[in-house]
Amino acid sequence: MIVWAALVAGIVSVFFAAVMLMHRSLYVSAVSLLVVLLQTAVLFLLCGSSLLGLLQLMIYAGAVMVLVVVTIMAAGSEGERFSDFSFPRPLACLGLIAAVAETAFILAHGTAPAAVAVDPALQSQLGAVLFKPYALATEAVTLLMFLAALAIVPEKAAA
Amino acid sequence: MNLTVVVWATTGTLFFFGLAIVVLRRQLLAMLLGLELMLAAVNVSLVHHAGLFNDAEALAVVALVIAVAAAEAVVGLSLILRVRRSGRGADSAVLTELQG
Numbered sequence: 001m002i003v004w005a006a007l008v009a010g011i012v013s014v015f016f017a018a019v020m021l022m023h024r025s026l027y028v029s030a031v032s033l034l035v036v037l038l039q040t041a042v043l044f045l046l047c048g049s050s051l052l053g054l055l056q057l058m059i060y061a062g063a064v065m066v067l068v069v070v071t072i073m074a075a076g077s078e079g080e081r082f083s084d085f086s087f088p089r090p091l092a093c094l095g096l097i098a099a100v101a102e103t104a105f106i107l108a109h110g111t112a113p114a115a116v117a118v119d120p121a122l123q124s125q126l127g128a129v130l131f132k133p134y135a136l137a138t139e140a141v142t143l144l145m146f147l148a149a150l151a152i153v154p155e156k157a158a159a
Numbered sequence: 160m161n162l163t164v165v166v167w168a169t170t171g172t173l174f175f176f177g178l179a180i181v182v183l184r185r186q187l188l189a190m191l192l193g194l195e196l197m198l199a200a201v202n203v204s205l206v207h208h209a210g211l212f213n214d215a216e217a218l219a220v221v222a223l224v225i226a227v228a229a230a231e232a233v234v235g236l237s238l239i240l241r242v243r244r245s246g247r248g249a250d251s252a253v254l255t256e257l258q259g
Contacts (some may be wrong), residue, residue, distance in 0.1 A: 002162070003160060003165060004160055006165045006166065007160070007165050009169075010168065010169035012168070012255060013169060013173060014169060014172045014173060014176070016171070016179070017173050017176035017196060018176060020176065020180060020189075020192060020193075020196065021180050021183070021184075026186060026189060028187050029189055029232065030192060030229070033192050035196060035197075036173070036196060036199065037199055040173075040199045040200075041204050043166065043169065043203050043206070043207075044202075044203070044206050044226045045165070046162070047162070047203075047207045047209075047210040048210040049206045049209060049210060049221075051218075052202075052206055052221050052225075053220065055222065055225055056199075056202070056225065059225055059226075059229050060195075060225065060229075062229070063229065064195070064228070064229055064232045067194075067232060067233065068181055068188070068192070068232070068236065071188070071236045071240055072188065072238065073187075073238070074240060075243045077242060090259050105211070113207055113208065118210045118213065119213040120219070122210075122215055123218070125215035126216075126217070126218045126222065129215045129222075130218040130219050130222060134223070137223055140225070141226045141227055141230075142226075144226075144227065144230050145230045147230075148230035148231075148233050148234050149233070151232060151234055152237040153240055154227070
C-alpha cells in the first residue's frame with residue numbers, strides 16, 4: 001500500500017515536472033514546481049524521514065516558492081510570460097486531489113508511514129552528525145546564508 | 160514493484176526534466192526553477208539511501224543541500240530581478256558580458 005502511495009506521488013510529480021517544461025507561463029511553471037516539491041515531501045515521509053519532509057515543506061514549498069511567485073509578480077507586467085497569472089483548472093484539480101488523497105492516506109495510518117524499516121534513532125543522529133563530523137560544513141552553509149542575505153541589500157541601503 | 164524502483168524512476172525522470180528545463184528554456188527564472196527541480200530529485204534519492212542503509216550522514220547532506228538551495232534561490236532571484244529592472248530583459252541570450 002505504501003509503495004502504491006509512493007508511486008502516485010512519483011507519477012504526479014513527474015507529470016507536473018513535464019508541465020514545467022512544456023508550459024510557456026512562468027507562473028504555471030512556479031506553481032507546478034510547488035506541487036513537485038510537495039510530492040517530494042510526501043516521498044521523504046514514505047522513505048522514513050519525516051523531519052526532512054517537514055523541512056522541505058517549510059523551506060522549499062513555503063519560503064522559496066513564495067519568493068519565486070513574488071519575484072514573478074514584481075518582475076514587471078510587459079511580456080506574456082510574466083503577466084499571465086491564470087492556472088489551468090484541470091491541473092489545479094489534479095494537484096488538489098493528489099494532496100487530499102495523500103493527506104487522507106497519511107492520517108489513516110496514524111503516524112508517519114515508512115516503506116522501509118528505518119532505525120528510530122536515525123533522525124536523532126542527524127543533529128549529532130551535523131554538529132560533530134559535519135560541523136565545518138554546517139558553519140560554512142550558515143555563513144553562506146548570511147552572505148546571501150547581505151548580497152541582496154540594495155547598494156544605496158548598504159552605503 | 161518495490162520502493163527502490165519507484166524512487167529511482169521518479170528521481171531519474173525529475174532530474175532529466177530539470178536538466179531539460181535548464182538546457183531548453185531561455186528565461187533565467189525558468190532555468191532557476193529547473194535547477195531547483197534537479198536538487199529536489201537528488202534529495203529524494205539521498206533520503207531513500209539514508210532510509211535503506213540507516214545512514215545519518217545522507218540525511219545531513221540533504222539538510223545542507225536544502226539550506227544551500229534556499230540561499231542560491233535568494234541570490235538568483237534578486238539577480239534576475241535586477242537584470243530585468245535594468246532593461247535587459249529576462250532571457251539568458253542577452254547576458255553575454257560581465258561588468259564589475
